[in-house]
Amino acid sequence: MASSAGLALCGQTLVVRGGSRFLAISTASSDDDCVFTYDCSAAEKSTPEEKGENGQPVDKGSDTILASTFSKSGSYFALTDDSKRLILFRTKPWQCLSVRTVVRRCTALTFTASEDRVLVADKSGDVYSFSVLEPDGRGRLELGHLSMLLDVAMSPDDQFVLTADRDEKIRVSWAAAPHSIEAFCLGHTEFVSRIFVVPSHPELLLSSSGDGTLRLWEYRSGCQLQCCDLASLQEPAEHQGHKGLAASRIAFWGQESYVVLLCECVPVVFIFQLDASRQQLVFRQQLTFPHRVWDVVFEDTRGLWVLQDCRDAPLMLWRPVGDQWQVRAVPEDAVSQRLGSHLHENWAMLEGAVGADEGFRSLYKATFDNMTSYLKKKEERLQQQLKKKRQRSPLPGSPEQTKKACPGQSDLSC
Template sequence: MASSAGLALCAQTLVVRGGSRFLAFSTASSDDDCIFTYDCSAAEKKSAPEDKGEDGQPTDRGSDTILASTFSKSGRYFALTDDSKRLILFRTKPWQCLSVRTVVRRCTALTFTASEDRVLVADKSGDVYSFSVLEPDGCGRLELGHLSMLLDVAVSPDDQFVLTADRDEKIRVSWAAAPHSIEAFCLGHTEFVSRIFVVPSHPELLLSSSGDGTLRLWEYRSGRQLQCCDLASLQEPGEHPGHKLDASRQQLVFRQRLTFPHRVWDVVFEETRGLWILQDCRDAPLVLWRPVGSEWQAVPDGAVSQRLCSHLHESWAMLEGSVGADDGFRSLYKATFDNMTSYLKKKEERLQQQLKKRQRSPLPGSPEQTKKACPGQSALSC
């Protein structure tokens, strides 16, 4: 199974994951070494009742590939889930593995609550479970469920709402204290919703991306869509000056299209407006971009970038063979079946067969019909 490479960043701690491993680095120029490294293949393996099928035989335990990871808001905690259905919790100051817990299904996304007391885990069956951070060995509790695979989960900055995105184009806004109570749906996407993100500077707004190729802005408590950007038809700001809008109008502003020479696996923003890019290039797997004047530009190779790239070059085996977003999302598109075309084609074939049959049959009163009625006699005597 091909792994998905990814990034996570909080303050000056950058995590790069690939396969079953992750490496944690400091982006501060004064630090020279990798802070922490972890391999899920060496993690504790727990057997669970769910590991057996209906026939009593063990089911596929999966690989140790990391499926999702995230920091808590302050960066004090870090959590990941893997293909072996485990949730692994870490403390980061200093780095220490706090617990390894079993989840019911393979997970697709996870997030910490703003208060950092729980981890919310979304899985492929459409359920969200919560796990205690303060009690690292506590069991998970089912919070809410969808009828479709969940692809992302988020919480509002005040911890009042849990936001979930699924394969059936829906974004649901549920009350955290009573998840069965739904505040709103954000409806409009025509394909699976791949990612959702509450805007930190505008906590009432939500960004969503989708397989339909659009980026949408929502006022999520009311479910009202504020803007829809078709990413395939974006024009450069110079070509369409009127596309720039004031931030106070709660609208997205297209600034620049960034292009890269290699396939991009993941990106993550710094708090200081830097953008780290993880790419499929062994010699330069990590690059940093920053705004210079009115444009974003790649930062020339500095001591920090060279140090991080050197570590990843030595650990390239964990990233090699990773899939990009296009490969990972391809299986989420729903196959469409044109039953009407097949039906009309078969109907036309039946009509043609009936017509040919009538053409071969003699008409009533014709000599051919009379011969069949009076064999061996003339039509006149009959």
């Protein structure tokens, strides 16, 4: 299946990925030629051929990048791909430090705040940690769920590992002893697609789900502070029901405490503002786009970068003007032009994401209306019983009916 394109940003380094490749570009206006490219198809393979228990070759998958992230300082960058590899980079200057094998395909990854480890969550429900300081060290199993993990996060003090799974659970585990669970954040009714610990308020957690809600938690106690129904916010209501309103990205801008939510199947971006004193999210605006939006990230000094399915304008920069977010005009922003030019030249790496199937569609629960089927069969059974009863009963006026009406008497006396 084709994979959507993605963004990652730290400081003034922006990474754009698509297919098996990524480009690292500086957003500083002075760095016109500062571009680093990497192609996972050229990375080393683990073994010539691996065989499963049945003796057949193991499916090695493609080299498509599945997830990527920067460390807190931006000194490191890591990605996982469909060939079950974890690839670690140093960014200053860019250098590939190691290519390590993971047990299963990974869905999300994050660095610890101390930047000494990278944690990867996989489809089987496990979280493994890999050393950054020992780039070739093997992974260590930290914790496991009974269902697929969709996201993983660390608390800013590295005390807690937060994991989100397909079975609606958010689990808060102690990092030093992951078998020890501090709390569960329960309330979602579909898979939890994304979780995000608010950097400026490290006690707060944001989560999004296939149930079409954005929720705010005090995660150490598992207390839900707010639940926002996204379907009720659409202008106009372009999407019936909640399906398709699971966030593929939650982004946060510390300057004004803006929270941006990108949902996978609709060309809109929801903008909220966090009122920390009231511990509430306030809905501010919905941005609507003519093209499919692949990803969004905030740059501290500039605003919201939007990566969209448009070769002529793949990157757009939005900033708040008064109470409304507006796109910056292209002639005004030479940096946007330069970045867009780089992506235009490398559009081939993004073409695989054009029209890609939505990754969350298969995660929704299959619903079965057993009661309707049961009542229908019951009615059919009653009708059949009634029909048989009528067939056995004598007709009015018949000798059998007369005998039944005058029991013990002759036909003449009746």
